[in-house]
Amino acid sequence: MSAETTTPANDAVSAYDVDHPAPVIEAPRARTRKTPKTTRTNFEMYGWLFMRLSGIVLVVLVLGHLLIQLVLDGGVTKIGFAFVAGRWASPFWQAWDLIMLWLATLHGANGLRTIINDYAERDNTRLWLKGLLYTAAGFTIVLGTLVIFTFDPNIR
Amino acid sequence: MSTPTLEKQDQAPEPADATAAHTITVTFRIRRFNPEVAAESYWEDFQLDIDPKERVLDGLHKIKWDHDGTLTFRRSCAHGICGSDAMRINGRNRLACKTLIKDINPEKPITVEAIKGLTVLKDLVVDMDPFFQAYRDVMPFLITTGNEPTRERLQTAEDRERFDDTTKCILCAACTSSCPVFWNDGQYFGPAAIVNAHRFIFDSRDEGGEQRLEILNDRDGVWRCRTTFNCTDACPRGIEVTKAIQEVKRALITRRF
Ligand code: HEM
Ligand code: SF4
Ligand code: FES
Numbered sequence: 001m002s003a004e005t006t007t008p009a010n011d012a013v014s015a016y017d018v019d020h021p022a023p024v025i026e027a028p029r030a031r032t033r034k035t036p037k038t039t040r041t042n043f044e045m046y047g048w049l050f051m052r053l054s055g056i057v058l059v060v061l062v063l064g065h066l067l068i069q070l071v072l073d074g075g076v077t078k079i080g081f082a083f084v085a086g087r088w089a090s091p092f093w094q095a096w097d098l099i100m101l102w103l104a105t106l107h108g109a110n111g112l113r114t115i116i117n118d119y120a121e122r123d124n125t126r127l128w129l130k131g132l133l134y135t136a137a138g139f140t141i142v143l144g145t146l147v148i149f150t151f152d153p154n155i156r
Numbered sequence: 157m158s159t160p161t162l163e164k165q166d167q168a169p170e171p172a173d174a175t176a177a178h179t180i181t182v183t184f185r186i187r188r189f190n191p192e193v194a195a196e197s198y199w200e201d202f203q204l205d206i207d208p209k210e211r212v213l214d215g216l217h218k219i220k221w222d223h224d225g226t227l228t229f230r231r232s233c234a235h236g237i238c239g240s241d242a243m244r245i246n247g248r249n250r251l252a253c254k255t256l257i258k259d260i261n262p263e264k265p266i267t268v269e270a271i272k273g274l275t276v277l278k279d280l281v282v283d284m285d286p287f288f289q290a291y292r293d294v295m296p297f298l299i300t301t302g303n304e305p306t307r308e309r310l311q312t313a314e315d316r317e318r319f320d321d322t323t324k325c326i327l328c329a330a331c332t333s334s335c336p337v338f339w340n341d342g343q344y345f346g347p348a349a350i351v352n353a354h355r356f357i358f359d360s361r362d363e364g365g366e367q368r369l370e371i372l373n374d375r376d377g378v379w380r381c382r383t384t385f386n387c388t389d390a391c392p393r394g395i396e397v398t399k400a401i402q403e404v405k406r407a408l409i410t411r412r413f
């Protein structure tokens with residue numbers, strides 16, 4: 001319900017009375033007896049733990065990544081095909097980027113899942129938004145993994 | 157004290173002429189809603205001459221008794237025990253009967269509105285059913301097995317201390333209706349239900365802890381908590397609500413690992 005300024009609204013002839021009260025605006029997704037009961041899985045607990053554990057690893061991976069790519073050795077201007085090819089010649093940087101890709105995507109996707117659960121009120125909206133989210137995350141992970149493993153420095 | 161309030165310190169010497177020199181003029185800005193009159197709520201101002209050492213509840217009484225009898229709000233004990241009069245005062249959830257007018261800057265209008273996240277029925281009265289449904293769902297009663305003992309169930313002082321904080325809850329809903337997760341999705345159990353589950357989960361005499369943990373382990377349970385601390389700030393009983401929620405999370409994790 002929206003609240004306006006300080007003028008009472010009841011001076012005009014009202015469309016509402018005892019027999020025809022205005023519809024009260026229900027709080028979103030009220031808890032009722034019909035609210036689904038427990039599913040007895042630990043999914044939400046593992047999701048919560050994953051956010052914290054992946055967050056700790058991401059601090060190192062992402063900050064290290066930003067430092068290497070954007071600050072050290074001439075900053076962003078040095079990045080080119082040769083630079084990427086040089087780095088991915090080493091299994092260490094391949095692993096770094098692969099882990100970062102998986103963790104960041106899963107971490108971000110799980111975070112957005114939380115936000116959708118918070119803000120999408122209707123079950124259908126939730127379904128579609130989550131469908132879109134999982135498709136995008138899956139696509140990003142598959143494509144990124146494919147590139148890291150099949151990258152060919154001699155392509156022309 | 158759980159709800160930090162703004163102190164007015166300039167106690168300038170009052171002119172000693174008027175008999176009622178200790179009263180000040182305060183504006184109460186109240187969010188009114190009456191579904192029998194309009195579909196919209198609106199803010200209405202009331203000017204009161206009132207002693208700043210009185211409480212917001214006294215101001216509401218003055219309005220209801222002397223100015224506008226249609227003003228609707230809940231109160232029962234008027235002394236911070238029954239939990240009826242949680243409301244949003246100057247944007248924060250408080251008990252009207254425990255909030256002194258001098259503590260909330262009476263120079264500016266004092267806004268009073270219903271607590272958020274529950275359906276407003278009229279003025280400051282909300283539908284508490286979803287709140288109490290969540291409370292009932294965590295089974296807030298002693299669960300035991302075996303024969304009933306012939307005397308009290310004994311417990312050491314330390315065992316009692318373990319859940320002392322969460323025994324203080326008066327079910328006012330100030331915490332649950334201050335939680336942004338609950339505002340957006342009322343199917344979240346909410347802090348108050350978790351506090352009252354905590355009270356039994358950590359009671360050495362109770363044997364239903366596993367069941368309650370299982371209930372709170374689910375989609376709408378403790379994992380939805382985002383640690384915003386709104387609930388701890390709101391609680392008029394000074395319960396460390398967020399800490400209690402974290403203790404339930406920890407119990408769930410240590411149960412697994
Ligand atoms: C730099 C290291 C990072 C750390 C330490 C970290 C930590 C966390 C933690 C602990 C949460 C859970 C918050 C909660 O449950 O209340 C979270 C949520 C989230 N994270 Fe991260 N994260 C990091 C990087 C990232 C990155 C790179 C992304 C994007 C790909 C991201 C996207 C998100 C999103 C969307 C959420 C959900 C926000 C919310 O719950 O309101 N995070 N993060
Ligand atoms: S925990 Fe505090 S704020 Fe929440 S219902 Fe109980 S007394 Fe009220
Ligand atoms: S009226 Fe009972 S707690 Fe305020």
